[in-house]
Amino acid sequence: RIGSQQVDRQVDSVCPFCGVGCLITYNVKDEKIVSVDGRDGPANHGRLCVKGRFGFDYAHHPQRLTVPLIRKPGVPKDFGDAPRPGDWGGAFREATWEEALALAAGKLKDLRDTHGSKALAGFGSAKGSNEEAYLFQKLVRTGFGSNNVDHCTRLCHASSVAALLEGVGSGAVSNQVNDVEHADLIFVIGSNPTANHPVAATWMKNAAKRGAKIVLADPRVTDIGKHAWRTLQFKADTDVAMLNALIHTVIEEGLVDEAFVRERASNFEALRENVKGYSPEAMAPICGIPAETLREVARAFATAKGAMVLWGMGVSQHVHGTDNARCLIALVTVTGQIGKPGSGLHPLRGQNNVQGASDAGLIPMMFPNYQRVDDAAAHAWFENFWGVPLDATPGYTVVEIMHKALAPDSDPHKIRGMYIMGENPAMSDPDLNHARHALASLEHLVVQDIFMTETAWLADVVLPASAWPEKTGTVSNTDRMVQLGLRALNPPGEAKPDLWIIQQIARRMGPHAPHFVSSLPPEGAVRALGRPGGAEGLDWNYQGDESGVAAVYEEMRQAMHAAISGISWERLQRESSVTYPCLSEDDPGQPIVFVDDFPTADGRVKLVPADIIPADERPDAQYPFVLITGRQLEHWHTGSMTRRATVLDALEPMATASMNQGDLDALGLQAGDVVTLRSRRGEVAIHVRRDDGTPAGAVFVPFAYYEAAANLMTNAALDPFGKIPEFKYCAVQVLRGGTP
Numbered sequence: 001r002i003g004s005q006q007v008d009r010q011v012d013s014v015c016p017f018c019g020v021g022c023l024i025t026y027n028v029k030d031e032k033i034v035s036v037d038g039r040d041g042p043a044n045h046g047r048l049c050v051k052g053r054f055g056f057d058y059a060h061h062p063q064r065l066t067v068p069l070i071r072k073p074g075v076p077k078d079f080g081d082a083p084r085p086g087d088w089g090g091a092f093r094e095a096t097w098e099e100a101l102a103l104a105a106g107k108l109k110d111l112r113d114t115h116g117s118k119a120l121a122g123f124g125s126a127k128g129s130n131e132e133a134y135l136f137q138k139l140v141r142t143g144f145g146s147n148n149v150d151h152c153t154r155l156c157h158a159s160s161v162a163a164l165l166e167g168v169g170s171g172a173v174s175n176q177v178n179d180v181e182h183a184d185l186i187f188v189i190g191s192n193p194t195a196n197h198p199v200a201a202t203w204m205k206n207a208a209k210r211g212a213k214i215v216l217a218d219p220r221v222t223d224i225g226k227h228a229w230r231t232l233q234f235k236a237d238t239d240v241a242m243l244n245a246l247i248h249t250v251i252e253e254g255l256v257d258e259a260f261v262r263e264r265a266s267n268f269e270a271l272r273e274n275v276k277g278y279s280p281e282a283m284a285p286i287c288g289i290p291a292e293t294l295r296e297v298a299r300a301f302a303t304a305k306g307a308m309v310l311w312g313m314g315v316s317q318h319v320h321g322t323d324n325a326r327c328l329i330a331l332v333t334v335t336g337q338i339g340k341p342g343s344g345l346h347p348l349r350g351q352n353n354v355q356g357a358s359d360a361g362l363i364p365m366m367f368p369n370y371q372r373v374d375d376a377a378a379h380a381w382f383e384n385f386w387g388v389p390l391d392a393t394p395g396y397t398v399v400e401i402m403h404k405a406l407a408p409d410s411d412p413h414k415i416r417g418m419y420i421m422g423e424n425p426a427m428s429d430p431d432l433n434h435a436r437h438a439l440a441s442l443e444h445l446v447v448q449d450i451f452m453t454e455t456a457w458l459a460d461v462v463l464p465a466s467a468w469p470e471k472t473g474t475v476s477n478t479d480r481m482v483q484l485g486l487r488a489l490n491p492p493g494e495a496k497p498d499l500w501i502i503q504q505i506a507r508r509m510g511p512h513a514p515h516f517v518s519s520l521p522p523e524g525a526v527r528a529l530g531r532p533g534g535a536e537g538l539d540w541n542y543q544g545d546e547s548g549v550a551a552v553y554e555e556m557r558q559a560m561h562a563a564i565s566g567i568s569w570e571r572l573q574r575e576s577s578v579t580y581p582c583l584s585e586d587d588p589g590q591p592i593v594f595v596d597d598f599p600t601a602d603g604r605v606k607l608v609p610a611d612i613i614p615a616d617e618r619p620d621a622q623y624p625f626v627l628i629t630g631r632q633l634e635h636w637h638t639g640s641m642t643r644r645a646t647v648l649d650a651l652e653p654m655a656t657a658s659m660n661q662g663d664l665d666a667l668g669l670q671a672g673d674v675v676t677l678r679s680r681r682g683e684v685a686i687h688v689r690r691d692d693g694t695p696a697g698a699v700f701v702p703f704a705y706y707e708a709a710a711n712l713m714t715n716a717a718l719d720p721f722g723k724i725p726e727f728k729y730c731a732v733q734v735l736r737g738g739t740p
């Protein structure tokens, strides 16, 4: 390892992987990152996990895209022979930027002008900056002319956000992770924090050491279980039964915080009525947790000075994901465990900027800061702000867009062209055979990325973009901290900053309808920078240097109204990290929200009763096992970055399927054997690994490996509110043998 005294320069940034948002310093020598140090950031206090410490050299990987590529005429978009990393199999030819941009934007424009605005859609990225997310959604709304814009939040916490917006009026966390320091009880549900939010997990372990009780509630018993006071290994898919049993106990045993419910909640009677039938004794056979254990946990939660709930995608990725989150909101409300230190609701955000990308409006039903596109006042404000007529109907979500790509020609909303920036739906979407077929069926697909991803493999034009260390920008972590990362390197070859590429597409497409000049936005909403209808905004002429990034940030700050109004670019340059809501330059930010009221219409939490809805596809005699998908410590999402990081790839070089010893024995398998996992939609051959934390009758597969893509098997059934697919539950066969 090269020490800091031997490097050419040190550049401060933010870890590009998970939503914990650890602040880092890149050590650069000879124009390469040679090591990474943890900084004393508010989320990490100098700590880093293996990804943050060693996952940096993907940026220097020889498979980086360095020139624009155009698909050769007549080459089929066939995924039958999936590409190996770095191999584009002669399907593409190199092109100049001018030629590639002219084709990329020209065909999108043709499709829009021929078939109308609904013919196009865009996926932005939670791996990019807030500024990129903001500009991308602005391009789709003003240039494409619809709200068909989404990103991977749809695949992780969309159902949590739906429940939170409905219940407490805000989709973000109420308390920051390291507030577990003040909690007596830490309720971790549907989350494997030591793998997925490792530095956050260290705060939980520290809390356990000083005496806090961790309750792990999860069908899989993961590492944090070693530190747990109680482990509730409930049967997969029975979240609502278990959580309603806890709420039932709180009410039945007189543990309700009556004053809190009376003064700050609505619809309590409906909740009380609904959970009457969910006694622990009735639910124990359903969820698999003894009634007395459920009662014990409910009592401990209700009587703790502070009890905090942290959850992951085990809660959200179900057809009843919104109901699961509604139950968590109800649990903290009836016990008064919200709006004070060491309590509250914390959906642990997955990717580094999934919070910020959502805040910036990279979602089909909301403008920046969760202002609904079908709200007349918000709609008028943004039409004025951007100076272009806007669609007032919510757009399609990720999975809906895939369906619309395969709609008949007669469908006026058929998606015919897409622009995908930094996302990899050909690996991350459910039911991949369907998703890949949909992407391949598009008349025009433009992909902007740093590697030839599985999605880029299906593109007509591939635009080489910048890796995170190659750009300056802000990201927002799971704790609502807006954090600034600075450019440490130049992009390789002819690769370009994403902000530049978005603008080039926007300029060539032009607005979907003529610009207009109407009344100015509401008084006070526009600050010194002025309306983006000036030379920078409507002409898509932001500067290519840091001042251009700052200009986009400041425009976004106006669009987000009060939420980040106290976080100026200059303040971020001084402080690196500021928590929102932050209303003025001297506001330190609010690490705990809902202290006095909730941002709902009546200022109260709305309690929403939930009943048991079974998974869309249950195991049966033909497909007897449950497939659970997820992540692992060393690899990140579809693996495009971490599998090209030397240390991380060496630690976990190949896909494995985890099963417990009992199931391995029953099938006559040993760890290391190859099995074929098969669902009704697809199959993979994969080595098995023993993991006794995986429940009987289930198999866990990470989705980072192209050669054993777990999502070939997953079910695209959606939660009706969050429109999130059921990644955490589908039925599979486990068959001995196969060729991995």
Ligand code: SF4
Pocket (backbone or CB within 6 Å): 015, 016, 017, 018, 019, 020, 021, 022, 044, 047, 048, 049, 050, 051, 052, 053, 197, 198, 199, 200
């Ligand atoms: Fe990066 Fe998350 Fe690890 Fe921190 S915990 S170093 S943000 S991957």
